[in-house]
Amino acid sequence: MKSAQSQLSACRRKHLQTIDGCDEQNIKFILTRSQDIYRQSVLLYNQALHQPQNLIPGFLMGFQSMKEDRKS
Secondary structure (H helix, E strand, O other), rough: OOOOOOOOHHHHHHHHHOOOOOHHHHHHHHHHHHHHHHHHHHHHHHHOOOHHHHHHHHOOOOOOOOOOOOOO
């Protein structure tokens, strides 16, 4: 999760730096792909966390559900 979150944050920063630049379309495509990867990671993480065999141990270890729209 941390890796996908870091990648998304870096892509957002790069996109902000290239607004109105010649590489804007390429960076926007990369940002969209990074957002998709992050959303999928959150979905799979939450699914795994809420499986019966993971729910109680995950709670005791401090794991919590993540929100897809979380800004980095």
